[in-house]
Amino acid sequence: MANMAPEKSSLKQLKKAPVGPFMDDRAIPYRPGQYITLLNDLTRSKGFLLAESGLQMVERWNRVAPVGLPVSRTLVIGTLAADLISSYQTLQQRARWFPWLVEPEDWELQHKFGAERLVDMATSLGGALIKAGQFASTRPDLLPPVYIEQLSTLQDQVPPLPWSLIKARLVQELGQPLDRVFSKVDQTPVASASLSQVHRAWLKDGRPVALKVQYPQIQELIKADLEMLKLVNQAVGLFSAEKLLSSISDYLKETLLFEIDLEHEAEMMGIMREALSNRKDVLIPRTYPEFSSKRLLVMDFIEGIKITNKPGLEAANLNLSEVTRILVEVYADQVFHHHLLHGDPHPGNLLVQPGPRLVILDHGLTVRVKPALAEAMARVVRALEANDFTELGRALEMAGLKMRAGADIFTLLQAVSLIFGGTGNIKVTTQLGAKIDKVPVDLLVLGRTLGILNGITLQLDPQQSALATVTHYI
Template identity: 30%
Template sequence: MTIFSFRRVATLCVLTAGTGLAFQASNSNSNSLDVEEKFRTTIHGFRRSSRAISTISLIVLDYKYSLYGVVANSEEYRLKLSEVHLRSAKRLLKLCQVNKGFYVKAGQFAASLRQTPNEYSSILSSLQDQAVPCPFKDIKDVIISNLGSDISTMFLSLDEQPIAAASIAQVHRAILKSNQEVAIKVQYPGLMQHVKIDTTVMSFLSRTISWLFPDYRFEWLASEFEKTILLELDFLQEARNAERTAENFKNNNLVKIPRVYWEFTTRQVLTMEFCEGHKVDDIEFMKQSGIDPSKVAKALVEVFAEMVFVHGFLHGDPHPGNILVSLDNLNGFTLVLLDHGIYKQLDEEFRLHYCQLWKAMITLDTNKILQLGEWFGVPKYSKYFPLIFTGRSFDSTSALGMGMSYEERRNLKQELKLLKMEDISSFMESLPSDFLAVLRTDGLLRSITRKLGVPQRLRILTYAKFALHGSSPKLNPATDPIVKVAYFRLKTSLSYLHLRLFLVGAEALSSFQKFMNFTCSLCRRYYHAMKSMHRCFHSRRYLRLLAFGRTYNTCFST
């Protein structure tokens, strides 16, 4: 590492520490905290910032030193890069575990992104179940200060032991005076102050890392996370999201959104209907209850496909803890959607273009994919869209959902070797924020359906079906003419049927080509085997004649 780089790293440490302290000082005039609390928050924030600075600086130095002088894209480079990824992921995991709160949420966010290296996602995914509950006394104070009444005047009972604890809040079971069983989500005290500090430090760190290493640009990641965390801290917004989603799925008997109790809901306290259930990836529970996991997966994919392609209003954190499977006498099961804090309102133009992209990827309409890549701002990388979403290369001849042939994988591997970190950073930075949200949700959904043992083909075909539905004009059966509604529904159904027939034809052609290739290969092997046997036969015959001739000559010569 050059002296200039060392100076840059030193500057990073000093300036970031100064940023954390300056931010604390700028918040010291707040009337909401007493002097002692301000002092504690300042010291605590400085410690958290210092840990973040030292950890990130160590990671930066590790990357710089370990990869210095190694030929890029070589086998040695890839091995060393993987080793540094693993060491860095473990350091970040420790940082998240010690700093807690915002850092745990940031680690979960990074682990959920499909573009995150496997070493990071596998290590940081353990943060999903590592939240430590806050003492009930502190939680009780938050409830009283927000709802303005004593616990006994609002609830018949309130369990002191939380039923769930996450990175920003924990949930307690309670019974209202009306005998309604509810779940109360309570934000951790002082969290908003810490988040303001931590987001400032993270933003500064991401900009400085980009300055140190121009190929590693992560400002987009910090910016996206800052937007989501600030929205998630507003429980009133979460309540509105829940009610809007309930309205969107009011005609779907397989989906349940817990009811919001507005009189017991504020920015820091959310009271909702209590719903029994098990995590959506609890296969053992499903087997014991006689529920088919594939049906659960199908219903889950349909719900999120409808969110993306039809409503354009997307739940941004669908990990297994936020989706429950509840027993239902009518349908067998019901999906209960929890935690509506992170939602993405997709731009209408983006939604329509995304529907078109899926139709193009299913039929491998390369011209349309390239055209849409221009619109999404990534013309150079649009050929990778089919690979990202459907597992097929841009010019694949394989059947949908069946992966790629050996030759296709080999060619793609050679092509991907030429990509640099700069290309990945450029790709992610150029994508619209809506695309990033869809990518993240799709990645989380894939991991769940994979665990439930559902083939990729089901997810792809479901997406295609709802992409066609989302491309049609939005009509309201209650207000629009019945004939018009029926016409567009029929048109959508016929379009989907046409698409399925196209896929059947393409798959039949692919199977026929594979059969012909296999037959030709078998014939070639048979031909070469017979040719070899023929040569061998003639060779042996020649040797026998030669031996006979020698014997004959010997006999007559004597």
């Protein structure tokens, strides 16, 4: 009889095998893109058993329920979390008991597999996970470089829902048939993101409006995702992951609960429009509260040229330097004079009309800025412009950034890069995790916004210093 015993793996094979929670004497791929590897005696842990039973449960559930349902989403998220925890525990145990088997490239491989699985899950499930991944990609102080690179690819764009579902939601929110309110509704969306999609329509009097329609069940899904992140945060204590998950959870609670309340968005649009009403170079869409609700926002449909479309701006004879100046001044006016902030200034939300006049869309992240934070950020800007690093340290502390003792100039500059949403030298910035105790959510939102604006100004007019413009304005 032939010897049926499995062939022993060589040391080289053992070292190069990808690490995962499901171990066997051979490397075999299993769904969804994960791996069974070696050293099964190191995996008899609670994390392994949880991941195994979780995957089996998900497989059974997914045969009868769509992955979008809260219970199924929770199972998928929890299972992946257990999978990753067990994977890292396995590699840690291997490094502890067999240190000659573990090299830096083994950690890199583990990070690569983990990052790919997170991106796959966020892309598949959408909702809060897209937002969480995007935020995590701005924290190179807490995540390995490969995670930053992979998560940076996440885009808040998803395939639109069928018109039949959107129409049903519109009728439900309006409380009457569409033809009683609109003369026409375009069934093809002009935009679709992780929380809602936008359709163009025309009121009975001919005025064009935009209909921002929240997806069915999205509020329930968001709340379930936040609860799951909270539970995962309590379970994870590896590396700086606990700190990262706490940061993500805080950020999402501060921002998503605003974004899923379209009545709040309409209110903030009105406040922003009133605050900037003395300016002729900015336009905020008008809302129609009589047709709006928590899940539907009806507002003016405004057209313009995307702010990063340089050929389009030049073809319209718009001065790029003037557009850049207006952009910086309008946001400086918001923050430092009115203590408000449009916190999502990606290029798709910023249009330019002849004048030039800046159009600001999507106010789901328009928030109030605490006066103390606005003053602290003004001091940060002045200190950077003056190269005054002593004042910079004081201003960062005033803004709520808790640095540990002994922070040098290089650390301060890396902290500023982090706050303003830049990755800089990612490998260097990851060292910040040991030097920063906490970065407040409101400081990150403000800094990220200013960082995005700085990137846009560099595209439009590299010769113009946004820092100098803000310093002069404040």
